[in-house]
Amino acid sequence: MRRYGHGLVLGKFYPPHAGHHHLVATAADRCETLTVLVCAASVESLPLADRVAWMREEHPGVRVVGAVDDIPVNVDDPAVWDAHMAVFRAAVPEPVDAVFTSEPYGAELGRRFGAESVCVDPERTRFPVSGTAVRESPAACWDFLRPPVRAALTRRVVVLGAESTGTTTLARDLADHYRRRGGVWARTRWVPEYGREFSERKLARLRAERTEARWSDVAFASDEFPLIARVQAEREEAAARAGSPVLFCDTDAFATTVWHERYLGFPSEEVRRIAARGRQSLWLLTDDRGVPFEDDGLRDQEELRPWMTGRFAAELARTGRRTVRVSGPRERRLADAVAAVDRLLAEGPRLADPLPDLSARPGLPVRPDRPGCPDRPGPPDPVGSPGPVGSPELGERP
Template sequence: MRRYRHGLVLGKFYPPHAGHHHLVSTAADRCDLLTVLVCAATVESVPLADRVAWLREVHQDPAIRVVGTVDDIPMDVRDPAIWDAHMAVFRAAVPEPVDAVFTSESYGAELGRRFGADAVCVDPARSLFPVSGTAVRADPAAHWDFLRPPVRAALTRRIVVLGAESTGTTTLARDLADHYRARGGVWGRTRWVPEYGREYSERKLARLRRERPGAGWSDVAFGSEEFPVIARRQAERETEAARLSSPVLFCDTDAFATTVWHERYLGTPSPAVQEIADRTRRQCLWLLTDHTDVPFEDDGLRDGEELRPWMTGRFAAELARTGRRTVRVTGPRDRRLATAVAAVDELLGEGWDFAAPLVVPGGHAPTTVPDLTERR
């Protein structure tokens, strides 16, 4: 089997999936250096930088170089002028000589000819990984097992349960995860993310009690600088869980909720926490647990029963002000779960919001190969 000095794989990777990774790994095994060229159009809804980062994480071999370029030229493999325009983009991104082009597509021979390189076809029947970028965009959940952790983290539908003290956020987050796990299949990996602020508070109280035995929660004081730490770690844990979860993840609070907790303890908003909440915003739905009809239980880390109506109001106001999709849950535990499940199912039923790839001039999809850079 011939070995090459410099090989090339190019594609949209919109998004990357197992077929892409097999193509890259196969090509890398036969090349001293492999360049993976990610070609993204500006109309597409997954940023070029994300696709490059995802591929670099999966393919960390130093002999694999992942680069990206913007290619806003619609493809029609029947048009030589369009081919020429694409090749100008490809050559600008990869100016070095190419010895072999690896593809699984019918256009591979022409692509190799234009690069002056061998055209190597890899699994053209898609027998090893029966998946395509088009199929993933149409229904990510149905193709979840073909996606690697960084892509899953980006696509997971993240649902936040938030509310005032002792309003059942943890109970609802756990119940929702149990409910979706029971559906089996890919949903059997559904996870929920505990509240990091509670863990932080438990440690803070434990440290105080080592210094002052008998100290209680009312003796604990928070500084503004602690809340960005809590918000940042909450967001990190959420992303860590999303990499391993099913297409849905339940979060007992989030960085946004920490903005209101900062107000509750210090009386003012925190720009630092707000910045974290804005920067890490990937959540899709917020479930606000109402305080009414839920008895207050002092578990040793609570002292704000009288503040619950205010906090519920602040959460509702800030959720509305920031345009977050919100459902308020009330009533007993079973009714809250039913309301939440209905809201989550509605969200999942809407599918994922991928922008359509470019079409050929005139607004029609090509009749042969859907897109030069569409791998699987």
Template sequence: MSGTDRRYRHGLVLGKFYPPHAGHHHLVRSALARCERLTVLVCAASVESIPLADRVAWMREAHPEAEVVGAVDDHPVDLLDPAVWEAHMAVFRAAVPEAVDAVFTSESYGTELARRFGAAEVGVDPERTTYPVSGTAVRKDPVGSWTFLGPGVRAALTRRVVVLGAESTGTTTLSRALAAHYRTRGGIWSETGWVPEYGRTYSEERLAALRAVDPGADWTQVEFGSEEFPVIARRQDADEERAARDGSPVLFCDTDSFATTIWHERYLGAPSPEVAAVAARTARHLYLLTDHEGVPFEDDGLRDGPHLRPWMTGRFRAELERSGRRFLLVTGSPEERLRTAVAAVDGLLAEGWHFADPLPERR
């Protein structure tokens, strides 16, 4: 058996995975192909801005055949200091106490790491020719590295823009127009996603179920219970998360679980702590509140009437302000609203992504 096809009992892949990218996954796949058992050790420093738990979860999702473990390593990074090496090895051995037969690596420190584990060193694409990407490159320019990122990382980095407002104020029109606008930019932007309002689908189903019993029933006869709103909120979040995993660096949502908190007030007369807890789990980066002024009310059979729109607009605005969410009130014609919204989204994207620097490395 040649050195290039030798199999090992227990292999190790070690890295920061800050964040994981296609090169990391290629390394792990290469190791899995040559090991009976593979451990992936994710090491994070406290100064870094992506939680260790997230990185471990992303690697486990991508490589269910491997054993993925995590460790916090706040020791200085000095490849020339034996004492520092020993401090790091203490962290590594605590996380991976079993004997290691091979260390798979694309890094220059792989030789010394393998020696200290008493294992063979197996280099995998050290020149990064298969996947020309690095963690440093991703942190510097996530958009430019987008095609190298897996679904979990994409979902975490996607800028989420929510369009919300009272009934018949153009939320669907604007959110769909925004998604279409960014798709025309081509490249990775052609995958820009749009998330429809699940609450509307749910309402249609409730009305259809009522009409199955009473064909003459209309929207005024549909009654909601408080227990239904968390269901709607969780489904809205799930649809959003699914779209964020597969799309471009920006995602447009026709409402979200935060908006569901206001709809609960509208129908039940009071807030729902359970819905509020659902809404708090996901961060959105920009809200666009559609004004009711100047927008004709259209009754599509699932709406209550124009008299409620000023109250709804006011409640959305008050809660956006109270909770400190970033938002913009959009007014005017559909064309004016789209121009205003695009400028706001472009501004959001121009701010970029900010990652804390890893610990400085001395070689």
């Protein structure tokens, strides 16, 4: 099998999936040096920087670069080809010996780079998945996605509320409910509250000095809350990488902003900045009414619960976060929460469509005077374009 000096794979990777990774791995095995060019249009939802980072994580020995390409697709128009090639050449100015694709346009792309065109798995038998399919239903394609992409597409649901209002119980119950659905949902996780773990250690250290110390003797410093928020966010991210299309979080960095106010009397701008970077989609606020207060050794001031519930509600509304308030007995709270989560999941990830394909015959093989990969009868193209129907993957089709 022939080897090459410098190989090139280009695509939108919107988002990257197993078919893309197979193409890149195959090219890397046959080249001394491989460049992967990630092309993103401004209309697309997933940032170019994220896609570049995801490809670098999956292929650490490969050079990955990114470029913004806002030119619509039209394989029948030489002027459009020229415009795309200007973008490609600006990002990859070095000579290219081979371009690797799974598309009929590969021969023309190779000719324009002055390189050999290498076709990889044109029938897509190894990984029957497409970028279009992932965008339409991530859950149906979950096993074709790598951890960083799963983390980006996971719908994250936060359960928050005042002390002793059942946040941990509801988060656990929700995870159990979705795990029972089986399939990819069997991996559903929930993230415990790191602030409680932090508090337990803080009280234990105080009792090592004073055995009679109680929770009311513990004092918090402002700089402890950003640490709590960061660790909570890191654990959430780790769980999203390994879990199902939905993740349940017992509190989050946003909730930590209110806890800072509760203990210190004023908000923390640093915690707010951490919370602003979150990827959460839905907040479930647990009502304090009708829930007995249980002092487990890390709780006090039962009378503050209505104030805390009000502050959570006010801040959620002020910041425009999607919120559902759950009340009543445990079974009713779970049922209302499941209904809200199901509505969220039914909406999908809401990723914007890529730029349209303006070719005369999108999805069909290139003209006979441009020989390339074999014709593709049968199923839609899983490595970056939807086949005969829908919007193709820019970069998978120049």
